[in-house]
Amino acid sequence: MKKKLAASLALAFTMGIAGTAFAANPFVDVPAKHWSYDAVSKLAADGIVDGYGDGTFKGDKTMTRYEMATIVAKALAKEEKANAADKALIEKLSAEYAQELDNLGVKVAALEKKAAADTVNISGEARLRYEDHKYEAGSANDITLRTRLHVNGKINDEWGYYGRLQAVTDLNKSDDEGTTDVTMDNAYVSGPAFGTTVTAGRFDYFKGHGLMIDSTLNGANVAFGSKLKTNVFYGTDNHDSVLYSDVKPETYGVDFKYAAGKTNLNAGYYVFKDSSYSTTFDSDKVKVWEVGFDSPIVKNLTLNGDYGKSDADDQDKAYTVGLAYKATDLKAPGSFSIFTNYRNIEAAASPEATFDQAYAFGTQIAGGKGYEVGFSYVPMANALWKFQYVDVKSTVDGATNDKSKLYQTQVEFFF
Incomplete structure (x- = not known):
């Protein structure tokens, strides 16, 4: 009896001393101005964590260290999907809440050793694609192999x-005909600054669902906001085929994304500037805007749509509507997706549409309207097979050879 009493007193004494240390009690509140809140808010805004078990992040509520560690554990589970800046935040949070994570059964010692030893991560992908184009005037086919190497480097705890x-x-x-093109098509730094996330260099800028812009920008982007996510960008488009231009146009604009329950809304306003535009448009500036959405309508079935317009005098409108059934997961062999869409992209509407065979007989001056059907399938982990068929015709009245069809199949490997 005395031994049990002595042991109890010793335990109480030990817990009392431990309770005086901030990190020892997982149920101690994290101070309201602690840097962890900003870090978790950034991860939530980037879609790395979704907060508590009910899918919400209560940014206005003080959390205990246990609650904070639970969110950090979720971030660790999605670390592979994070960019360099977010990975740095996850590592910093893991070190801060190492004891609580250990109590939760999340072992971070190995991760910390790896982070200390490795500041650069390299991954890659390879895509083999076959395309068969059929036009009224003839046909053509292409076989291409695209290989990409992704390099993520840690500059410091915040920038990457x-x-x-x-x-x-x-x-x-x-090979002697110069068939291989090697480019550094992305190279940028990214990190927090004055309550925003700044990206500077050469980076992809994909807006909405790709109806109006899917390209690469040499410039800078400033992102801010949580529920209403905003991007402001400026630079030079990295392609010389934007709206009949033969040079890389100056580009700037703003876009928005807003989550309204399960429905996602998007909108954007963009300006492309080049002196050659004055021969086709009213000035050397082409102004473009778009709105769109995506929303589940029943289980596993998602509806999406976009509408856009330029300030051209004619052929200035574009829209698309699509359905997707289920979604592929590279970690889940056997997963698949079936998709279809209809689009009408007039000749002077979209600066850089994402769609394969967006225009009749492969040129923007013809515009393109028609439909696409296809499917994706994961035959094994980290491999994706995709097939699609596209049938479009010109939006320009009286165009000759105004119909085209595309059969495309490809397989991708991720490593």
């Missing part, structure tokens, strides 16, 4: 670097 080296090989031709 990302680079993407890309090689595209046309397998229809011999």
